[in-house]
Amino acid sequence: MTQPSDAQVTSSSAEAAVTYVFAVCRSTRATSALDLTGVTGMPGGEAVRLLPSGLLTAVVQTVPAADFTDEVWQGRLADREEIERYARAHHAVVSAVATHGPVVPLPLATLYHDDDRARSRLAEEADRFHTALKRVAHHAEWGVKVYRPATPDPAAAFEEPAPETDGGRARGAGLAYLNRKRGAQALREKRREQALDVAESVDAELRGLAAASRRLRTHGAALSGDQRVHVLNATYLVANDRAHEVGLLVRALGERTGAQIELSGPWVPYSFVGEV
Amino acid sequence: MTDLDFRQGDQPIPGPQTTNLADILERVLDKGIVIAGDIKIDLLDIELLTIRLRLFVASVDTAKKAGIDWWETDPALSSKASRNALEDENRELRERLRALEPSADAGREKESEQR
Numbered sequence: 001m002t003q004p005s006d007a008q009v010t011s012s013s014a015e016a017a018v019t020y021v022f023a024v025c026r027s028t029r030a031t032s033a034l035d036l037t038g039v040t041g042m043p044g045g046e047a048v049r050l051l052p053s054g055l056l057t058a059v060v061q062t063v064p065a066a067d068f069t070d071e072v073w074q075g076r077l078a079d080r081e082e083i084e085r086y087a088r089a090h091h092a093v094v095s096a097v098a099t100h101g102p103v104v105p106l107p108l109a110t111l112y113h114d115d116d117r118a119r120s121r122l123a124e125e126a127d128r129f130h131t132a133l134k135r136v137a138h139h140a141e142w143g144v145k146v147y148r149p150a151t152p153d154p155a156a157a158f159e160e161p162a163p164e165t166d167g168g169r170a171r172g173a174g175l176a177y178l179n180r181k182r183g184a185q186a187l188r189e190k191r192r193e194q195a196l197d198v199a200e201s202v203d204a205e206l207r208g209l210a211a212a213s214r215r216l217r218t219h220g221a222a223l224s225g226d227q228r229v230h231v232l233n234a235t236y237l238v239a240n241d242r243a244h245e246v247g248l249l250v251r252a253l254g255e256r257t258g259a260q261i262e263l264s265g266p267w268v269p270y271s272f273v274g275e276v
Numbered sequence: 277m278t279d280l281d282f283r284q285g286d287q288p289i290p291g292p293q294t295t296n297l298a299d300i301l302e303r304v305l306d307k308g309i310v311i312a313g314d315i316k317i318d319l320l321d322i323e324l325l326t327i328r329l330r331l332f333v334a335s336v337d338t339a340k341k342a343g344i345d346w347w348e349t350d351p352a353l354s355s356k357a358s359r360n361a362l363e364d365e366n367r368e369l370r371e372r373l374r375a376l377e378p379s380a381d382a383g384r385e386k387e388s389e390q391r
Contacts, residue, residue, distance in 0.1 A: 018314070018315060021313075024309075068315060068317075069315070069317075070315070070316060070317045070318060073317045073318075073319070074318070074363075077319065077320055077325060077328065078328055078329075080297075080329045083301070083325070083329065084297050087297065087300050087301055087304050087305075088297075088300060090304050091300050091303075091304055094304075104308070104309050105303075105304070105307075105308040105309070106308045106309060106310070106311065107304060107305060107306070107307065107308040107310055107319065108304045108305055108319060109313075109317045109319060110310075110311065110313045111313045111314060111315040111317070112313060112314045112315075113314045113315075117314055121311055121312070121313075122311075125309075125311050128309060128311075129309065132309050143299060216302055217302075217322070217323065219298060219326075264295060264299055267303065270303035270304065270307040270308055271303060271307045273307070273308060273309045274307050274308060274309055274310060
């Protein structure tokens with residue numbers, strides 16, 4: 001854009017600032033009364049504010065253009081602390097807005113040259129936003145992770161005391177070794193299958209009370225030394241009036257299956273607005 | 277605040293503050309309603325970012341076995357590498373991941389809708 005933007009931009013020049021859009025909600029009285037003083041938004045940005053556009057209102061922030069280029073972000077994406085700062089800042093704004101009504105979050109780093117550009121894009125996509133808002137209204141997202149507890153290596157269970165020998169090598173030692181290996185392998189396989197069965201049944205039960213569900217990729221063992229095996233990473237869109245059932249069900253499933261089940265939420269339904 | 281954080285009321289509530297970074301990243305990166313922005317930022321997907329940041333490294337062992345150990349010497353992990361190197365690396369990594377885990381794309385977003 002060559003043409004400088006007017007009014008909206010405060011002290012910084014038009015070339016130096018861009019509009020970051022966090023989320024979109026309905027233009028209601030609750031929205032216009034939204035108190036955003038508690039959220040700081042992106043590091044280095046101006047105050048987080050509302051940008052009304054007809055029936056929709058975007059939650060935006062003017063941020064320095066130089067800090068929101070692809071080049072800068074590639075570096076940021078390689079720095080754990082940096083990306084954590086920005087991801088949490090984004091999440092904090094989205095979450096703050098959600099306390100006042102349904103909200104549709106945008107992915108991290110959705111940027112426009114200025115407010116007018118943001119407004120016009122919003123207008124073009126108005127139908128999608130309304131569909132998504134309708135879908136997530138009175139619902140929250142709940143994340144469920146199922147872990148198989150870390151177990152001793154099955155090979156250990158097959159370690160038998162070495163047979164008594166008369167000085168020479170035990171007869172059949174090679175065969176016994178192979179049998180142990182085979183047994184350990186079979187046990188490992190069996191445990192894996194059992195864990196996957198548990199994951200499937202946990203998922204099936206939770207889907208029973210969800211309006212929609214999604215499977216996410218399971219996480220590998222964390223470097224923090226978490227040796228548990230992650231067998232299910234799923235997320236569910238649940239009506240708020242059934243929210244209390246989620247915790248109860250998760251607890252019951254944990255007791256029934258013996259698996260470790262972690263529940264997180266309620267989340268703003270990030271995972272359920274993308275496909276409209 | 278615990279994982280089980282129930283609050284009354286009709287509105288969706290923010291996730292727990294203690295939520296781990298991986299949980300947040302897999303939502304703010306890949307999810308949300310996508311509308312084209314004016315400024316294109318290639319965010320990587322959660323899987324690539326995971327490997328790069330060693331967050332909850334699902335594929336590292338697999339990758340190591342296959343001889344992909346670039347992160348051991350990746351300048352971007354300690355300093356800002358040049359843009360081109362990062363782009364090449366992202367592209368290469370994507371290709372390798374695809375080769376390593378042909379089923380990953382199919383399985384990652386298996387979604388089931390009900391009612």
